Amino acid sequence: MFKILLINGLIIGGVYGLIALGYSLIYRASGLMSFAQGDMITLGAYLGLTFYSILRLPFFLSFILTFACAFIVGVLLEKGVIRALLNKSVLPIYIVLATIAISYIIQNATQALFGTTTLRFPQVFSTATLTISGITAQTEAFACLVISLALMFLLHLFMTKTKFGTAMRSAAMDPLAAESCGINTSMSTGITWALAAAIASIAGMLLGPMYGVYTTLGSVVGRKGFAGAVVGGYGNMYGAMVGGIILGLVETFVAGYWTGTYKNLIAYAILILFLFVKPTGIFNEKAIQDV
């Protein structure tokens, strides 16, 4: 029982971690919270479904195309809405409100295109279940865990080991100094939003086979990712990964040992608890005082 719950918790936690990453990246780069972040998951799930199930492209290609499309949506969102509003010197709260509007637009647009019924994401692997050291789960679920962890590792490498990733972090740390070093901070912020959207879209594509695809998939799961980001330390990349995984584990263990009815309640109770007791999260990120 414990081992099964542990694996299941890690699987869903990995996805939460990916989503949390998006929230934290955006906060670091722009100092904003985007309500449309969860809908990038929905968008990813539908994009994946379109490429894989409707157009019958290979899974790997669908994966890349979903990533690329969401990346472009992220750039457009930042350039077309967020930056346009920032240039008008609009107060941050109105920009956050604008992201709520974007969120509903995406939800309604997907509903108009795909309808209100939950769509089934076809099986990806030929073997439906896989047994690893005595634990049996959907093959997609194992793939999900591997892909989540791999993406986190790749993002870590990109942000810390490459010149462009370091420049992106610099731009988030100190835009004025970054600009004076020749870093195009406006482009860097756009790419950060794009990466956040692309990573969320992958989370959506991973969730599809397990949860099915429906228009509010992202807003439900997105909230969990947000909670994970707060628990880990809002704005901290590694905090987001760890916070998401912790949230997934807690949720799964509560459901397994106690009751499934309260698993969401417990997850958000943890969020509130952290805000009161340790608002800087596990990784001690001083999000609130940060300028």
Next chain:
Amino acid sequence: MAKLLELIDFHYYYGNIHSVKGINMHVEEGEMVTLIGANGAGKTTTLQSISGLTKRKGIQGRILFNGKEIQTYPGSKVAGLGIAQALEGRHIFSKLTVDENLRMGAYLRKDTKNIKDDIDSVYKRFPRLLERRNQLGGTLSGGEQQMLAIGRCLLSRPKLMLLDEPSLGLAPLIVKEIFIAINEINREGTTVLFVEQNSKIALSTAHRGYVMQTGEIVMSDTCKNLMENTEVKKAYLGV
């Protein structure tokens, strides 16, 4: 000598506030020029307008670099022309190491293999940075951060180096060390324009000086003459 930088009837507006009121100044190639004046005179606005860090729509007038108008360029593009700036308050990337901070200074350079040598020469100039090369920028002392800010500028191999208040908040001994380094950098061929509230050290280091007062340039002369000027003595040197 050729004019490397020239400001012609330069104004700056923050919305309705007219903060720089039509100044003319220039810096010749190889020169070291200082801009002194009290707090709020418009010195930082002027410097950041040259480097493209102020909002472009606030600018009126012309900024010429090597004879080319640059007042519409964003900061990252100005940096590409060979203008580097050490900002007021140093602005070190606090969560990057000393080494990474220096590498960011070389962000636009294509000659990757020379960067390593230039980093080493910064460490030679400021040995204290070498000891701290793997430490995070945010953990350095004020003086070390100023050295790093100057080093980061040098890594872009600039034609013109702008320094904003390099002495701010530093102990007198460190200020002396920083200004010795600035002097050396200028002698090695980099043109320097710096803003300074410590008029005494500014006028004893630079070749020429401009005195700025509430958005206007009220005096300009060689530093030698400015230091002997009774008004400057009274208002800025406290003699």
